[in-house]
Amino acid sequence: MDLHFHHLGMACRNIEAELSELAIAGYSPEGLVFEDPIQQVRIQFVSGGGPRLELIEPAGAQSPVEGILKRGGKFYHLAYEVSQLDDAIACFTARQYFPVSSPAPAVAFGMRRIVFLSSATRTLIELIEARTEHELAKCRSGAE
Numbered sequence: 001m002d003l004h005f006h007h008l009g010m011a012c013r014n015i016e017a018e019l020s021e022l023a024i025a026g027y028s029p030e031g032l033v034f035e036d037p038i039q040q041v042r043i044q045f046v047s048g049g050g051p052r053l054e055l056i057e058p059a060g061a062q063s064p065v066e067g068i069l070k071r072g073g074k075f076y077h078l079a080y081e082v083s084q085l086d087d088a089i090a091c092f093t094a095r096q097y098f099p100v101s102s103p104a105p106a107v108a109f110g111m112r113r114i115v116f117l118s119s120a121t122r123t124l125i126e127l128i129e130a131r132t133e134h135e136l137a138k139c140r141s142g143a144e
Contacts, residue, residue: 001091002083006128007045007052009077011068015044015057025049036107041065043108054079054108077116079126085113088127092117097125 012018015033026049034043040063044055058065068076082088085103093099097117105111112129119125 001088002130003080003088004082004130005051006079006081006126007054008075009054009056009079009124009126010075011065011073012055012057013069015042015055018055019044019046022046022048022053027053034108035059038104039064039106045108077124077126079128081128081130083130085115085127085129089115089117092125092127096120097123100124103129 010018019027019029027046028048030045030047030052035041036043037059040059042057042059044057046053046055056065058069068074089099089103097119099115100118101114101116103113103115106114106128109128110131112131114126114128117125117127
């Protein structure tokens with residue numbers, strides 16, 4: 001399976017407050033905040049003094065991040081890009097990881113599909129569909 005580490009997901013109540021606290025460790029924002037109505041979250045990627053982080057703030061009371069925050073969680077998932085999303089899901093499922101969401105397009109990843117899978121010990125993995133060669137070529141050429 002072709003896994004490439006992408007980010008560590010971090011639930012938070014307020015992205016701006018987290019940014020100011022993470023700045024001391026050398027973290028700074030990557031681009032703009034995304035709002036994803038499908039997942040009911042606001043997202044800010046940051047990089048700097050350690051692994052790339054995805055700050056995830058609930059965008060409403062029904063956001064799945066609310067439950068994580070209510071339980072006192074903060075760091076809650078590992079994310080990997082995969083070239084063949086459906087094959088990766090099958091591989092994880094064969095190893096007793098079970099989808100907790102259906103594959104869905106995500107605003108933060110240019111509407112590429114993502115899926116969350118959980119193990120029996122509650123390790124949560126996010127799989128992100130990798131860009132196609134056509135999308136990569138467009139990026140390299142500066143085309144939209």
